[in-house]
Amino acid sequence: MKLTQENLKDLADGAAFLATGGGGDPYLGRLLAQHAVAEFGMPEVIPASALGDDDAVFTSAMFGAPTVLVEKVASGEDIDLSIRRLAEVVGRQPVAIAPIEIGGINSMVPIAAAARLGLPLVDCDGMGRAFPEIQMVTFNVYGVSATPAVVVDEHLETVIIETHDAKRAENLARAAAVQMGLSCMISCYPLTGRQVKDFGVHDTLSIALGIGEARREGARQGDPIDAMLAYLRQTRYYNHTKVLFDGKITDLRRETKGGYTIGHCEIAALDGSDDAFHLEFQNENLVARHNGRTVAIVPDLITAVDRETGLAITTEALKYGQRIKVIATSAAPVMRTPEALAIFGPNAFGLDEAFVPLEVLNKDIA
Amino acid sequence: MKLTQENLKDLADGAAFLATGGGGDPYLGRLLAQHAVAEFGMPEVIPASALGDDDAVFTSAMFGAPTVLVEKVASGEDIDLSIRRLAEVVGRQPVAIAPIEIGGINSMVPIAAAARLGLPLVDCDGMGRAFPEIQMVTFNVYGVSATPAVVVDEHLETVIIETHDAKRAENLARAAAVQMGLSCMISCYPLTGRQVKDFGVHDTLSIALGIGEARREGARQGDPIDAMLAYLRQTRYYNHTKVLFDGKITDLRRETKGGYTIGHCEIAALDGSDDAFHLEFQNENLVARHNGRTVAIVPDLITAVDRETGLAITTEALKYGQRIKVIATSAAPVMRTPEALAIFGPNAFGLDEAFVPLEVLNKDIA
Numbered sequence: 001m002k003l004t005q006e007n008l009k010d011l012a013d014g015a016a017f018l019a020t021g022g023g024g025d026p027y028l029g030r031l032l033a034q035h036a037v038a039e040f041g042m043p044e045v046i047p048a049s050a051l052g053d054d055d056a057v058f059t060s061a062m063f064g065a066p067t068v069l070v071e072k073v074a075s076g077e078d079i080d081l082s083i084r085r086l087a088e089v090v091g092r093q094p095v096a097i098a099p100i101e102i103g104g105i106n107s108m109v110p111i112a113a114a115a116r117l118g119l120p121l122v123d124c125d126g127m128g129r130a131f132p133e134i135q136m137v138t139f140n141v142y143g144v145s146a147t148p149a150v151v152v153d154e155h156l157e158t159v160i161i162e163t164h165d166a167k168r169a170e171n172l173a174r175a176a177a178v179q180m181g182l183s184c185m186i187s188c189y190p191l192t193g194r195q196v197k198d199f200g201v202h203d204t205l206s207i208a209l210g211i212g213e214a215r216r217e218g219a220r221q222g223d224p225i226d227a228m229l230a231y232l233r234q235t236r237y238y239n240h241t242k243v244l245f246d247g248k249i250t251d252l253r254r255e256t257k258g259g260y261t262i263g264h265c266e267i268a269a270l271d272g273s274d275d276a277f278h279l280e281f282q283n284e285n286l287v288a289r290h291n292g293r294t295v296a297i298v299p300d301l302i303t304a305v306d307r308e309t310g311l312a313i314t315t316e317a318l319k320y321g322q323r324i325k326v327i328a329t330s331a332a333p334v335m336r337t338p339e340a341l342a343i344f345g346p347n348a349f350g351l352d353e354a355f356v357p358l359e360v361l362n363k364d365i366a
Numbered sequence: 367m368k369l370t371q372e373n374l375k376d377l378a379d380g381a382a383f384l385a386t387g388g389g390g391d392p393y394l395g396r397l398l399a400q401h402a403v404a405e406f407g408m409p410e411v412i413p414a415s416a417l418g419d420d421d422a423v424f425t426s427a428m429f430g431a432p433t434v435l436v437e438k439v440a441s442g443e444d445i446d447l448s449i450r451r452l453a454e455v456v457g458r459q460p461v462a463i464a465p466i467e468i469g470g471i472n473s474m475v476p477i478a479a480a481a482r483l484g485l486p487l488v489d490c491d492g493m494g495r496a497f498p499e500i501q502m503v504t505f506n507v508y509g510v511s512a513t514p515a516v517v518v519d520e521h522l523e524t525v526i527i528e529t530h531d532a533k534r535a536e537n538l539a540r541a542a543a544v545q546m547g548l549s550c551m552i553s554c555y556p557l558t559g560r561q562v563k564d565f566g567v568h569d570t571l572s573i574a575l576g577i578g579e580a581r582r583e584g585a586r587q588g589d590p591i592d593a594m595l596a597y598l599r600q601t602r603y604y605n606h607t608k609v610l611f612d613g614k615i616t617d618l619r620r621e622t623k624g625g626y627t628i629g630h631c632e633i634a635a636l637d638g639s640d641d642a643f644h645l646e647f648q649n650e651n652l653v654a655r656h657n658g659r660t661v662a663i664v665p666d667l668i669t670a671v672d673r674e675t676g677l678a679i680t681t682e683a684l685k686y687g688q689r690i691k692v693i694a695t696s697a698a699p700v701m702r703t704p705e706a707l708a709i710f711g712p713n714a715f716g717l718d719e720a721f722v723p724l725e726v727l728n729k730d731i732a
């Protein structure tokens with residue numbers, strides 16, 4: 001896979017789709033990546049399979065509250081410092097940068113990081129979507145330590161966290177982020193090539209780009225949403241996908257609590273039927289219910305898109321009266337194991353129901 | 367100066383006096399020091415003047431809420447880890463350990479640290495008393511960075527903080543400490559020998575021991591408080607000291623807010639006169655007023671002691687009906703400069719009055 005500056009818009013749009021309503025606004029992430037690429041050149045994108053088992057691979061991400069992140073952009077020096085301090089702490093130099101999260105801003109930050117550091121970017125991440133907390137990563141599910149984790153703020157002040165478990169790292173990083181104005185850079189989960197290959201969600205940069213390209217091409221031909229779905233169906237694991245509902249937001253409850261955007265919305269059918277559709281979110285969309293019946297649930301992907309353009313709508317940007325389609329997409333198998341569901345399944349978000357795969361909940365799914 | 371196990375009780379009592387009501391209960395710190403000394407031997411105590419200018423000197427302290435600290439004792443491994451990680455981060459091995467705070471528990475923790483690490487202990491600290499926050503240290507006043515600072519909890523989880531200013535370090539360390547149950551070890555202000563010599567408050571371990579010995583000897587002869595005051599008067603800078611009031615606590619307001627013990631008490635004269643005495647505290651005693659007139663104010667030392675035994679009473683241990691004497695003692699000159707008062711003078715604690723030295727407020731003082 002080869003990325004160009006011209007790809008970044010499509011990649012950001014695809015990443016916004018995979019962000020399932022969260023992940024922050026990729027527009028600012030794209031600016032960051034564009035600036036870094038203009039100055040340092042586009043990084044080479046490599047598949048995880050190109051990594052040596054013992055290669056050191058570092059992640060780079062923004063960390064904080066999406067509502068604050070959209071108002072601030074990393075300077076780039078904060079990215080460099082987070083990687084440099086992590087290298088000093090673990091005593092190894094990274095040979096590549098990988099996204100920890102493909103959804104939203106954090107699809108773009110690693111591009112900037114890899115460009116600035118002159119390192120290749122791995123086409124693979126730790127969730128194949130977006131999630132709100134540090135422990136909600138496949139690498140954690142399968143035993144990789146989230147720490148040392150280096151958090152850096154805009155003033156280049158640094159907090160380095162070393163814990164025995166990823167949830168503790170989340171708590172400590174979150175506490176630091178609050179002091180840092182809820183907008184900082186983090187480099188965590190220092191990985192080996194072997195770990196990336198074994199536990200990563202593969203090809204997610206390529207797929208995000210593919211989704212964005214399909215949408216744009218589809219829009220030109222009159223149906224961006226159909227085009228995205230057709231593209232997803234031929235991918236390796238996002239292959240189950242469907243439009244769950246087509247409607248208009250008639251009720252919206254949303255609050256910012258503990259740095260999270262939490263709430264739900266009701267969507268009424270546009271065809272005048274009595275169909276009721278309900279969407280709950282915590283940064284990301286968590287569960288969709290159609291006439292009271294669950295039709296998709298985390299970690300499967302639930303994305304609200306503009307029903308005309310097919311562009312993803314973040315949960316912060318949902319508005320009363322908005323006309324949207326809600327699309328569900330199957331998560332990667334590595335995200336659906338019992339170990340994985342214990343970390344980021346429905347119960348991890350306070351939902352009192354078990355995970356059921358999208359394709360089981362919807363017999364009519366492609 | 368040579369310390370023995372037998373000295374530790376006197377040293378703890380003297381340190382409790384210098385803690386001016388805060389600093390945590392030195393009893394548990396003493397247990398920690400006793401255990402470390404029993405296992406590793408008593409560290410050599412050296413004056414700051416024995417340090418080479420380029421020697422690396424590390425501090426070791428407990429950090430958190432006094433009310434929690436008294437319920438937990440450091441394992442010792444947390445102390446070792448805080449020092450080891452700091453050495454790794456700064457890339458230098460310490461040649462000595464210094465107390466950052468002589469008041470309370472933190473007079474004892476450095477003894478344990480020095481014993482465990484086989485290093486000498488410097489007879490000098492960064493305030494000559496106790497203070498609640500990381501930036502309230504002479505080293506900060508005179509331009510030494512508080513960071514890198516290493517915070518370690520009982521599970522040996524670690525947060526390393528690197529900031530441009532000490533108040534930011536305080537905020538980040540406090541946020542970490544909250545996540546760590548408000549009881550952790552910290553090693554901060556990595557110092558050079560030159561900095562210790564230039565900016566430290568000298569001989570404070572010796573003086574704490576001297577205060578404790580004077581009290582014990584005085585008690586045997588019938589007047590522990592007089593004996594302490596006589597001892598203090600012949601020291602280099604605690605030489606202005608007096609009993610401000612002798613009375614009984616008739617009103618006590620105290621709450622734990624943001625990890626601090628905050629409040630005030632009213633003390634009535636035992637002689638039946640209408641004299642009113644008022645004491646305000648935030649962990650440490652901040653200001654004493656006699657019939658409405660300020661008679662001592664931070665950073666000068668204000669200590670409530672049991673009127674019979676002369677033992678210091680922490681602000682957490684103040685009780686309605688308690689018979690106490692309130693003693694004020696002059697702070698070291700290095701603590702009374704305009705730069706120092708900007709960091710830990712009355713205004714830094716929200717008091718709306720200027721610092722006036724004890725010996726100016728009290729014309730009758732010895």
